[in-house]
Amino acid sequence: MFDKALFYFFASLAVVSAFLVVTRRNAVHSAIFLITALLATAGIFLQLHAEFLFIVQIILYVGGIMVLFVFVIMLVNLDVAAHQPQFNRQTWVASLTALIVSGQFVAAFYLSRKAGSGRALFGLPQAQATRLDPNTELIGLTLFKNYMLPFEIASILLLVAMIGAVVMAKRRV
Amino acid sequence: MNALIEFFRPHLLPLLYALVIVAVLPLIVGYIVLVERKVMADMQARLGPMRVGPHGLLQPIADAVKLLIKEDIIPENADKMLFWAAPLISVTAALLALAAMPIGPKFQIADLNIGLLFILGISSMGIFGIVLGGWASNSHYSLLGALRSAAQLVSYETAAGMALISGLLLAGTLSMHRIVEIQAGAGVWFMFLAPVGFFIYLVASIAETNRAPFDLPEAESELVAGYMTEYSGFRWSLYFLAEYVNMIVVGSIATTIFLGGWLRPFPNVNALNFLDAFPPLLMLVLAGYCFYRTPKQPVKVQKGFLAAVGLLCLALAGVLGVVLAPAAAAFKTPVHGTFWFLLKVFLYLYVFMWLRFTLPRYRFDQLMKLGWHFMLPVAIVNVMAIAVALVLHRPREAGGLDWGLGASLLVSNAGTLIVAAYLAAVGQRRASPVVGGA
Numbered sequence: 001m002f003d004k005a006l007f008y009f010f011a012s013l014a015v016v017s018a019f020l021v022v023t024r025r026n027a028v029h030s031a032i033f034l035i036t037a038l039l040a041t042a043g044i045f046l047q048l049h050a051e052f053l054f055i056v057q058i059i060l061y062v063g064g065i066m067v068l069f070v071f072v073i074m075l076v077n078l079d080v081a082a083h084q085p086q087f088n089r090q091t092w093v094a095s096l097t098a099l100i101v102s103g104q105f106v107a108a109f110y111l112s113r114k115a116g117s118g119r120a121l122f123g124l125p126q127a128q129a130t131r132l133d134p135n136t137e138l139i140g141l142t143l144f145k146n147y148m149l150p151f152e153i154a155s156i157l158l159l160v161a162m163i164g165a166v167v168m169a170k171r172r173v
Numbered sequence: 174m175n176a177l178i179e180f181f182r183p184h185l186l187p188l189l190y191a192l193v194i195v196a197v198l199p200l201i202v203g204y205i206v207l208v209e210r211k212v213m214a215d216m217q218a219r220l221g222p223m224r225v226g227p228h229g230l231l232q233p234i235a236d237a238v239k240l241l242i243k244e245d246i247i248p249e250n251a252d253k254m255l256f257w258a259a260p261l262i263s264v265t266a267a268l269l270a271l272a273a274m275p276i277g278p279k280f281q282i283a284d285l286n287i288g289l290l291f292i293l294g295i296s297s298m299g300i301f302g303i304v305l306g307g308w309a310s311n312s313h314y315s316l317l318g319a320l321r322s323a324a325q326l327v328s329y330e331t332a333a334g335m336a337l338i339s340g341l342l343l344a345g346t347l348s349m350h351r352i353v354e355i356q357a358g359a360g361v362w363f364m365f366l367a368p369v370g371f372f373i374y375l376v377a378s379i380a381e382t383n384r385a386p387f388d389l390p391e392a393e394s395e396l397v398a399g400y401m402t403e404y405s406g407f408r409w410s411l412y413f414l415a416e417y418v419n420m421i422v423v424g425s426i427a428t429t430i431f432l433g434g435w436l437r438p439f440p441n442v443n444a445l446n447f448l449d450a451f452p453p454l455l456m457l458v459l460a461g462y463c464f465y466r467t468p469k470q471p472v473k474v475q476k477g478f479l480a481a482v483g484l485l486c487l488a489l490a491g492v493l494g495v496v497l498a499p500a501a502a503a504f505k506t507p508v509h510g511t512f513w514f515l516l517k518v519f520l521y522l523y524v525f526m527w528l529r530f531t532l533p534r535y536r537f538d539q540l541m542k543l544g545w546h547f548m549l550p551v552a553i554v555n556v557m558a559i560a561v562a563l564v565l566h567r568p569r570e571a572g573g574l575d576w577g578l579g580a581s582l583l584v585s586n587a588g589t590l591i592v593a594a595y596l597a598a599v600g601q602r603r604a605s606p607v608v609g610g611a
Contacts, residue, residue, distance in 0.1 A: 032305070051285065051286060055287050056290075058295070059293065059294040062294075063294055064327075066301075067300050067301070067327060070308075070323075071304070071323050071324070074304070074319070074320065075320075136287060136347055
């Protein structure tokens with residue numbers, strides 16, 4: 001009961017604030033609602049006993065990326081941005097995309113309903129009611145044992161992006 | 174009804190701890206401010222606040238009352254909603270971080286298996302309070318202060334995090350409670366195994382709490398009061414509270430990771446068990462001093478108040494002394510643990526004050542250069558060096574310590590220091606001819 005109420009609270013918070021991110025005119029307000037949406041998602045992670053994902057979501061997205069977002073938004077002249085058109089008139093493309101995505105969602109829900117029959121596409125295991133093993137260690141071990149190569153490739157990608165940013169920002173280092 | 178009671182039963186004690194922390198913390202913060210003013214006065218050969226109460230002991234109460242009844246001004250063109258919410262974000266983030274702090278072996282609201290990450294993540298959200306408050310004020314000083322603050326926090330958070338990783342590698346767990354237990358097992362505080370990491374965290378935590386010599390966001394001579402320029406009264410005091418709670422948070426992190434948390438100095442050496450008598454004796458000395466000064470107070474009220482403070486110290490001495498008795502052995506570690514933890518945190522904060530009144534303020538480009546060109550590289554080298562030492566002399570159990578591991582940790586710290594010296598030399602050479610650069 002309590003778990004369900006919490007889930008619906010976080011889920012509706014995430015959806016409502018994601019909607020507000022798009023509709024607010026003031027970019028700073030949009031950023032704040034994006035933070036709320038990210039925090040609500042983190043709350044859902046926590047409810048699934050994925051503590052590490054929860055805190056990484058907060059540290060990386062809320063504490064890192066969003067701070068830089070807000071930082072940049074403050075340097076932009078908001079008065080100019082407020083007078084620009086907020087939406088593109090691309091009704092047909094947008095509704096087609098929305099239709100496809102919602103079709104996918106419906107299919108996913110329908111298939112996961114039949115998860116009990118054992119041949120479902122989204123047969124995700126239920127989170128355990130009690131405390132799981134410390135999943136920081138588990139994620140670390142999996143990353144560095146089973147997925148070493150993808151992990152290293154991702155780090156090289158980030159390194160390249162970082163060096164690229166430095167080179168573009170500063171002509172003479 | 175019964176089901177409801179059963180549901181709340183495991184949460185009662187944490188709830189009580191949370192209430193105690195939230196209720197007592199503003200008082201503690203007020204007295205930290207008083208201590209800071211007294212220390213500053215002492216270093217500048219003055220007396221400091223002396224008027225309200227004996228030796229100014231009631232000054233924090235008077236200040237709090239003054240702040241509460243002050244007019245609460247909201248600028249005309251401010252973003253009202255954000256202006257109202259920003260201090261709350263700061264204060265909530267700072268208080269929430271204390272939830273996972275092991276103040277004593279029993280005095281901990283929640284022992285999370287992501288403890289340290291939780292504290293770092295939640296306290297990093299306090300930046301939003303500063304940035305949004307500065308932006309919502311619609312003032313140039315506030316905005317510039319907020320931007321400086323955000324840049325400074327982001328750059329020093331990385332160095333601080335890397336410094337904490339050196340402690341984490343030694344402990345092998347993220348749970349704050351386990352980290353202290355592992356230090357008890359190893360018989361040595363991690364400060365002595367990773368001194369470079371501790372030093373980097375000390376410096377980075379000063380920068381993270383926006384204190385001198387890194388108090389650029391509030392540099393009076395340039396920015397009036399930085400992001401809080403437009404704030405007054407109660408909202409201003411919320412920012413102030415958040416700032417000092419953040420100091421307590423970084424002090425508690427340093428105490429837990431590097432200074433052995435609630436452990437007594439030399440917890441495993443039986444020959445030094447007489448150190449257990451230190452807490453009650455300290456309180457007795459304080460009580461004695463209060464009673465000695467009581468007759469010398471000029472006003473009757475002040476005499477009474479100082480005597481009351483003396484009685485409080487006496488009562489604390491009684492509590493700390495009674496638990497030493499064999500009959501109350503079960504309570505000894507929790508009570509004394511809390512004492513030692515708080516003592517270490519306050520000593521850490523004393524170092525903050527000491528540095529504040531000793532060192533002049535950095536320039537902003539110097540601050541950034543120190544963070545990115547020196548602290549972060551040294552912290553990364555430190556982590557790598559300690560990791561190599563741990564791999565070469567893998568301890569049998571987590572936190573186990575032998576001479577081989579100790580020696581290789583010594584070598585790795587020395588190596589880190591050599592790298593630091595090299596970086597400092599390069600920085601010196603590069604910095605000297607440039608005028609008005611960066």
